[in-house]
Amino acid sequence: MLNHSCVCPAALDRCDRCDLLLDFPGLHLVAVSKARAGLVLEVESCDPVTGCPGCGVIATGHGRIVVEVLDAPWAGRPVRIRWRKRRWVCLEDVCEVATFLEQDPEVCAPRGLLSTRAIRWAIGQLRREGATIQGLARQLGTTWNTLWSQVQPVLTRAAEDPSRFEGVQVLGVDEHIWHHRDPRRRGPKALTGMVDLTRGTHPTARLLDLVPGRSGTVYRDWLDERGERFREGIEIATLDPFQGYKNAIDDQLEDATCVLDAFHIVKLAGAAVDDVRRRIQQETLAHRGRKGDPLFGIRHV
Structure with a gap:
């Protein structure tokens, strides 16, 4: 199924279904491979033009470089995204920006090691599922330090909001x-x-x-x-x-x-029932002792 809503030429044979599974606006799924660490998704954008962040003049394309980031698990397997980022060159002599890479904060923060989706997934697991950083790092196929270095700033900003x-x-x-x-x-x-x-x-x-x-x-x-x-x-x-x-x-x-709160009400009620039960048992045992119950090994004369 060709993606005719995209500005890419139809000859590139983009697939709507693959892009739907990828679920990153502006990026196309180019290839999928299986590695020892999990799935590897190769993606790229189709922006035909872009402006220089320094002067705003339309920049010139200068090839692509591959940047790898961790994504949320898919089908129980760790996922790594190999993003073929465009490199742009600004030809304006007075502009301080010589070259720059395309960025998309909806996909990944600049120099980020985890995708924004992976960070949202990890925080959701911490908040609602009682997960640990070590357990999430294992599911993502990374280390404790790598995951926490990406999650901790997001949690800090949320705490300050x-x-x-x-x-x-x-x-x-x-x-x-x-x-x-x-x-x-x-x-x-x-x-x-x-x-x-x-x-x-x-x-x-x-x-x-x-x-x-x-x-x-x-x-x-x-x-x-x-x-x-x-x-x-x-x-x-x-x-x-x-x-x-x-x-x-x-x-x-x-x-x-x-x-x-309901938890402590139930806890206090349970403790009160236990106190009554213990008191009745002690009184019953004491009463049997006074009556010479054979269970105590004595007889009342």
């Missing part, structure tokens, strides 16, 4: 303990985590922040930093049965309804 605090109506708070962390070498083990529990905006609960420490002061300071607009939007505040968090809610979220 104030828009992630918008629309929060149900706010949860709970402690988090790093049991495997030595506080003498890697900082505090106890942290306070804030979660967006608002229904309808996200498929699951969304972690908003993790701050060192477990106290009412830590939570109160975090709420104070969010600003009045954020606090006014909170309708329900859930927490575990810790008085410090309750004091922070009373101080910063006066108009919100304070409730225990």
Whole structure:
């Protein structure tokens, strides 16, 4: 099936179906091969002209170079993309740009080692599937350091984006303990985590922040930093049965309804049932002992 919607000549025999599987706008799938590391997809663009990023004058083509990036897994196999990038030359004498390569931020960041699709896939696995960096690196066919070096800047920018605090109506708070962390070498083990529990905006609960420490002061300071607009939007505040968090809610979220979260309600209910069961067993055993139950090896005279 020829891709007649593309500006490429029909003689190049582009295939819509292959491009649909590739799913990178502006790029064509040229070839597919199988390597030891997984699948290798060779792609190229069809931009006939482009402007110089320095002066805007139409540049002259100067061949192609191959750049390899990691892509998200396909059919359970790691994928590498070999992108045949166009090299352009600017012929303007006054322009500081001599040569440059084509770039497409929808495909890969400049000098990036992972495609934007692979980064989105990795972050989605971290957020919703409880994956680890080591496990994702194994699926991508790369190393821990390579994957984290590409994912960490994206997560940092997302953490610094104030828009992630918008629309929060149900706010949860709970402690988090790093049991495997030595506080003498890697900082505090106890942290306070804030979660967006608002229904309808996200498929699951969304972690908003993790701050060192477990106290009412830590939570109160975090709420104070969010600003009045954020606090006014909170309708329900859930927490575990810790008085410090309750004091922070009373101080910063006066108009919100304070409730225990479902997990701790079930946990407390289970603990209460266990206490009653143990007490009844102890009373029953004590009563049998007073009546001279043979099970105790004594007889009442």
